[in-house]
Amino acid sequence: MTTEVRTELRPDGVAVLTLDGGDGRNAFGAATGRALGEAYARCDADDDVRAVVLTGAGSSFCVGADLASADVFGAAGESFSASPVDPPAFAVRKLVVAALNGHAIGIGLTLALQCDVRIVAADAKLAIPQVRRGMLGDAASHWTLPRLAGRAVAAELLLTGRTLSGTEAVARGLATEALPAADVLPAALVLAADVAVHANPASVALSKRLLWSDLGPDEIAAAETDAHRLLMGTPDAAEGPAAWRERRTPEWTSRVSDLPPLD
Incomplete structure (x- = not known):
């Protein structure tokens, strides 16, 4: 059975993407992979989407590649990619929260590592076991995992293929919060809705771009200056402080689709 990607756009500006294998x-x-990439691309382009939550239907987030299929990532050859979701979550110019409501194995976990924030079920099983299957970690996990948890933790998980719980994932820096499974998606929706309403979309997009970049400290400082100059003098630069002073919800007018690329 093919796992589909269901999309729901909520009135609060949060798009919920649900992996549903039935x-x-x-x-x-x-x-x-194709469906998830298409969903991410739509969320990135749609200014009505201000935050994204990725979760799984049923009791698992994603148990990994369909090993019963001979065409998991597509045919081997020059067109093959170990990163079959394009664009990845870190390239989406909105906050992307992974709500790991259950087990996340293999690419189920490596795709979650591409998200900005992870909230996980405390009793979920998490692993990147590919070295035990004759392969190795995918979805740029050799880049995302060291950035999140450090090289020592990355080496342990990628080179041993060991399994850890959601609670241990928080302790090791892979997730921000471990909750009972039933509370994971509601918590992710609260976080995403808070950002969708209270954070300037342009500010989030520019900050995320720098956060996931490989720029050095001097380059980051220059890019931050460029981003500040881009935002200064805009209506939202005045709206944010005004809403704070007046203790009201901000009314943002910036659109992510209008942002120019930063050098």
């Missing part, structure tokens, strides 16, 4: 396990296949 069996509660949500195994990943080539079609899943």
Whole structure:
């Protein structure tokens, strides 16, 4: 059974993307990767979307690649990619929260590592076990995991393939919060809605771009200056302080789609 990606745009500006395999396990296949990439691209382009939550239907987030399929990521060859979701979550110019409501194995976990924030079920099983299957970690996990948890933790997980719980994932820096499974998605929605309403979309997009970049400290300082100059003098630069002073919800007018690229 192919795991589909269901999309729901909520009135608060949060898009909920749900991996749904119909069996509660949500195994990943080539079609899943294409669908998720298309959903991310729509969220990035749609100014009505101000935050994104990625979760799984049923009792699991994603148990990994569909090993029963001969075409998991597509055919091997020059067109093959170990990162089958394009664009990845870190390239989406909105906050992306992974709500790991259950087990996240293999690419189920490596895709979550591409998100900005992870909230996880305390009793979920998490692993990147590919070295135990004759392969290795995918979805740029050799880049995302060291950035999140440090090289020592990354080496332990990528080179041993060991399994850890959601609670341990928080302790090791892979997630921000471990909750009972039933509370994971509601908590992610609260966080996403808070950002969607109270954070300037342009500010989030520019900050995220710098956060996920590989720029050095001097380059980051220059890019931050460019971003500040881009925002200074805009209506939202006045609206944010005014809303804070008047203790009201800000009314943002900036659109992510209008942002120019930063050098």
